[in-house]
Amino acid sequence: MVPTAHYQMGGIPTDYSGHVVVPKDGNPNTPVAGFYAAGECACASVHGANRLGTNSLLDLLVFGKAAGETAVEELQGGQLPLRPLPADAADFSLARLARLESQINGESVFEVGQDMRRSMQKHAGVFRFDALLKEGVSKIKEIAERAGRTQIGDKSKVWNTARVEALELDNLIEVAKATMVSAEARKESRGAHVRDDAPDTAEFPNGRNDTVWLKHTLWYSEGNRLDYKPVNLNPLNEGTEPIALAKRTY
Amino acid sequence: MSKRSVHFKIYRYDPDRDEKPYMQDITIELEPSDKKLLDALMRLKGKDDTMSFRRSCREGICGSDAMNINGKNGLACLTALDGLEQPVVLRPLPGLPVIRDLIVDMTQFFKQYHSIKPYLVNDNPPPERERLQSPEDREELNGLYECILCACCSTSCPSFWWNPDKFVGPAGLLAAYRFLADTRDEATNERLDNLEDPYRLFRCHSIMNCVDACPKGLNPTRAIGKIKDMMVARAV
Ligand code: SF4
Ligand code: SF4
Ligand code: FES
Numbered sequence: 361m362v363p364t365a366h367y368q369m370g371g372i373p374t375d376y377s378g379h380v381v382v383p384k385d386g387n388p389n390t391p392v393a394g395f396y397a398a399g400e401c402a403c404a405s406v407h408g409a410n411r412l413g414t415n416s417l418l419d420l421l422v423f424g425k426a427a428g429e430t431a432v433e434e435l436q437g438g439q440l441p442l443r444p445l446p447a448d449a450a451d452f453s454l455a456r457l458a459r460l461e462s463q464i465n466g467e468s469v470f471e472v473g474q475d476m477r478r479s480m481q482k483h484a485g486v487f488r489f490d491a492l493l494k495e496g497v498s499k500i501k502e503i504a505e506r507a508g509r510t511q512i513g514d515k516s517k518v519w520n521t522a523r524v525e526a527l528e529l530d531n532l533i534e535v536a537k538a539t540m541v542s543a544e545a546r547k548e549s550r551g552a553h554v555r556d557d558a559p560d561t562a563e564f565p566n567g568r569n570d571t572v573w574l575k576h577t578l579w580y581s582e583g584n585r586l587d588y589k590p591v592n593l594n595p596l597n598e599g600t601e602p603i604a605l606a607k608r609t610y
Numbered sequence: 611m612s613k614r615s616v617h618f619k620i621y622r623y624d625p626d627r628d629e630k631p632y633m634q635d636i637t638i639e640l641e642p643s644d645k646k647l648l649d650a651l652m653r654l655k656g657k658d659d660t661m662s663f664r665r666s667c668r669e670g671i672c673g674s675d676a677m678n679i680n681g682k683n684g685l686a687c688l689t690a691l692d693g694l695e696q697p698v699v700l701r702p703l704p705g706l707p708v709i710r711d712l713i714v715d716m717t718q719f720f721k722q723y724h725s726i727k728p729y730l731v732n733d734n735p736p737p738e739r740e741r742l743q744s745p746e747d748r749e750e751l752n753g754l755y756e757c758i759l760c761a762c763c764s765t766s767c768p769s770f771w772w773n774p775d776k777f778v779g780p781a782g783l784l785a786a787y788r789f790l791a792d793t794r795d796e797a798t799n800e801r802l803d804n805l806e807d808p809y810r811l812f813r814c815h816s817i818m819n820c821v822d823a824c825p826k827g828l829n830p831t832r833a834i835g836k837i838k839d840m841m842v843a844r845a846v
Contacts, residue, residue, distance in 0.1 A: 468656065469659065470652070470655065470656030470659075471656070512659055513658070513659050513660060514659045514660040514662075516624050516626040516627060516660065516710075517626050518624055518625050518626045518709065518710045519662055519709050519710040519713050520662075521655075521659075521662050521663070521664075522655075522659035522660065522662075525659075
């Protein structure tokens with residue numbers, strides 16, 4: 361028996377109404393006009409560092425509804441100045457397809473995918489170890505390079521699952537890099553991130569080091585680099601007291 | 611120890627390349643970790659990526675890898691390789707148009723499903739908290755809500771083969787009863803009206819192929835019987 365990945369924690373940062381937010385001009389949560397995310401790809405940040413059972417329904421029912429309503433409202437209300445579509449808007453996607461179509465002497469999608477899965481399981485598994493994480497960071501970089509050279513034999517225009525799987529692998533690699541790099545850098549245990557070298561002590565309950573690490577990790581695909589932003593611990597509705605950080609005892 | 615292998619005969623058809631469908635003979639070597647038919651299919655796709663089938667969750671929950679396995683409909687991910695008679699003959703689900711290889715066009719199946727309004731209808735203002743049910747009332751929904759819409763049942767049903775546009779089919783009817791049986795739903799009459807027709811419900815002749823095919827162990831025939839009972843009860 362082996363543990364399997366069942367849910368992806370973290371994701372594209374959003375606010376509670378589905379706007380994608382980025383750090384800009386000193387505000388860590390500046391909405392990007394016209395860009396929304398909801399569901400497992402998004403992170404409205406209600407789960408903290410570990411989603412609990414059935415809580416993914418929040419992403420689906422609450423924030424999915426909110427994102428949909430916000431998008432409709434803002435489009436219909438004319439709050440979004442619609443700019444003309446740039447002439448090169450499709451270039452990025454078309455380049456991905458063209459690369460796949462013309463690749464020769466390439467890598468097998470199946471093999472690279474298997475190596476990615478195995479590496480994630482071994483190096484960023486349920487319990488994490490510093491040396492393994494460090495090794496994992498370089499391994500996943502290598503695998504990402506191989507993923508850039510995948511080749512497909514199936515060139516059919518009808519329901520081509522080989523092409524879809526190759527494109528999916530590119531996307532999965534991005535998430536794998538984000539996970540591995542962020543996990544290696546975070547030198548504490550928190551929620552589902554359990555490090556062997558950050559055990560549960562009186563000073564660091566559950567291995568958590570709030571003085572240094574009470575912050576969100578932001579991973580940028582560009583340059584494979586990290587940044588951090590503060591955690592909002594204050595409820596949005598007035599008069600509601602924040603819930604104090606405490607040790608998880610179950 | 612010699613390696614395990616499986617001998618397949620697989621229905622292949624790519625309208626982009628093939629004049630007509632053919633059965634492909636192929637043997638694939640397994641790794642020790644390959645336990646289910648889906649594991650073998652993935653390994654096969656690793657060798658020949660033109661081999662096309664749907665799959666997603668690999669644990670019997672998404673309903674996407676339904677296919678005809680040695681003459682019987684089932685999910686590749688729940689079918690153990692050990693004990694499968696060889697050659698393993700794989701065909702697309704019967705009765706639906708084939709798009710490519712083992713992939714069928716599910717449009718008709720989902721059209722029927724949507725036609726029964728597979729959602730709770732209740733126009734009363736929602737209470738402060740949720741709409742409650744007693745444990746007994748909730749019990750009625752067991753064996754109904756678990757359907758994963760894989761279509762194994764409907765595509766094994768002769769009545770659905772002949773009239774996929776008119777007969778709702780076992781999956782749709784199971785879902786219809788799921789809402790008829792729900793004490794929070796208020797559209798019972800409309801739901802029964804919607805099925806009162808020589809085809810939509812009454813084409814089911816209790817052949818029970820659907821029960822035999824369901825990989826989740828559900829019983830559409832019983833649900834259909836209960837809808838028929840409700841029709842009768844309403845008429846008297
Ligand atoms: S019992 Fe009814 S629905 Fe099920 S296979 Fe037979 S005819 Fe079809
Ligand atoms: S009733 Fe069973 S066989 Fe039919 S669609 Fe649902 S899960 Fe599949
Ligand atoms: S892959 Fe999801 S049910 Fe088999």
